[in-house]
Amino acid sequence: MHNKIATAAEILRAGGTVAFPTETVYGLGADISVPSAISQVFDIKQRPTNHPLIVHFADTSQLQHWAKEIPDAAWKLAEHFWPGPLTLILQRSHRIPKSVTGGQDTAGLRIPNHPIALDLLKTLGTDTAIAAPSANRFGRISPTTAAHVRDELGEAVNMILDGGACKVGLESTIVSFNNQIATILRPGGIPLDALAEVLSGQVVLANKNNIAQRTPGTHASHYAPTTPLEIHSPEHIFPYALELAAHGLRTVIITWSDYMRNQPANEHIDIFSMPHEPTDYGKQLYATLHQFDHKKFDRLLIETPPDNPDWLAINDRLHRASQT
Ligand code: TXA
Numbered sequence: 001m002h003n004k005i006a007t008a009a010e011i012l013r014a015g016g017t018v019a020f021p022t023e024t025v026y027g028l029g030a031d032i033s034v035p036s037a038i039s040q041v042f043d044i045k046q047r048p049t050n051h052p053l054i055v056h057f058a059d060t061s062q063l064q065h066w067a068k069e070i071p072d073a074a075w076k077l078a079e080h081f082w083p084g085p086l087t088l089i090l091q092r093s094h095r096i097p098k099s100v101t102g103g104q105d106t107a108g109l110r111i112p113n114h115p116i117a118l119d120l121l122k123t124l125g126t127d128t129a130i131a132a133p134s135a136n137r138f139g140r141i142s143p144t145t146a147a148h149v150r151d152e153l154g155e156a157v158n159m160i161l162d163g164g165a166c167k168v169g170l171e172s173t174i175v176s177f178n179n180q181i182a183t184i185l186r187p188g189g190i191p192l193d194a195l196a197e198v199l200s201g202q203v204v205l206a207n208k209n210n211i212a213q214r215t216p217g218t219h220a221s222h223y224a225p226t227t228p229l230e231i232h233s234p235e236h237i238f239p240y241a242l243e244l245a246a247h248g249l250r251t252v253i254i255t256w257s258d259y260m261r262n263q264p265a266n267e268h269i270d271i272f273s274m275p276h277e278p279t280d281y282g283k284q285l286y287a288t289l290h291q292f293d294h295k296k297f298d299r300l301l302i303e304t305p306p307d308n309p310d311w312l313a314i315n316d317r318l319h320r321a322s323q324t
């Protein structure tokens with residue numbers, strides 16, 4: 001792996017793109033200081049250029065290199081959770097070009113917790129940072145394995161570093177600071193409770209109207225499979241699948257409870273059990289959606305997950321995936 005990382009660093013320095021593993025999802029990386037590399041990232045992803053990219057770097061002691069006017073709450077979170085699945089939105093320093101931030105004066109900053117990502121960043125050195133959105137096309141499911149990246153981006157990316165399946169499997173929690181108050185823009189790998197504990201309760205969830213227009217995760221259809229995805233309650237999901245089956249439509253029911261255990265077999269209906277526990281469920285969610293999107297189902301039917309804070313990120317992604 002060490003040689004591969006050295007090669008990846010060379011490619012990035014020369015203005016190429018490298019997909020690499022993080023603990024959340026795979027990123028599509030480019031050196032922030034090479035404008036042509038940044039525009040390649042937008043091209044490959046087919047992402048509008050006013051949608052900001054997250055900037056990844058290696059060490060909390062470098063935070064002031066990339067950001068300024070850093071609130072106390074941001075320092076607390078950085079010191080506690082980095083490296084980890086947390087992105088902080090802060091005033092950018094002059095070292096981060098506007099092309100990376102979609103023209104905004106703030107930047108999303110993160111230290112990923114993955115040995116390959118950290119090794120790559122350290123090889124590049126402390127003056128370099130990598131812009132890396134998730135390595136999928138705009139609006140599609142994020143990749144959690146190198147194979148997902150290959151299927152999605154193919155030859156468009158210059159190199160893919162394979163670090164196995166991502167441990168968290170959902171994107172980072174994004175936190176911005178409004179008048180010093182930590183505000184969750186996107187729920188993710190770090191649960192609300194964990195943030196609240198470090199900040200003595202001083203954390204709020206952005207309501208939908210507060211979320212910046214330019215946050216792509218807030219577009220109607222996002223993180224979406226190509227097969228239509230619907231969310232239904234445990235009571236209604238099986239009868240609904242039977243109704244579709246009567247019209248000759250094939251469905252897979254993705255369940256987490258024991259509710260589906262005793263349902264009669266039906267040749268048009270597959271049942272797939274996910275873990276009961278949100279951390280495990282989150283880790284497998286995208287791989288499961290990728291897996292069933294490749295089979296010829298007419299609908300993916302998701303059993304409504306529990307409505308509690310530990311399932312916040314999962315509910316958020318499923319909700320977005322269900323919108324067309
Ligand atoms: O876990 C993750 O965060 C992964 C890995 C690769 O680090 N990255 C990721 O990047 O999910 P992306 O580009 O798919 O999503 C980044 C999100 C977008 O919704 C973007 O708008 C938001 O971060 N973001 C970045 N900079 C921002 C800023 N200055 N203000 C508001 N939102 C920002």
Ligand code: MG
Nearest residue numbers: 133134135142
């Ligand atoms: Mg993404």
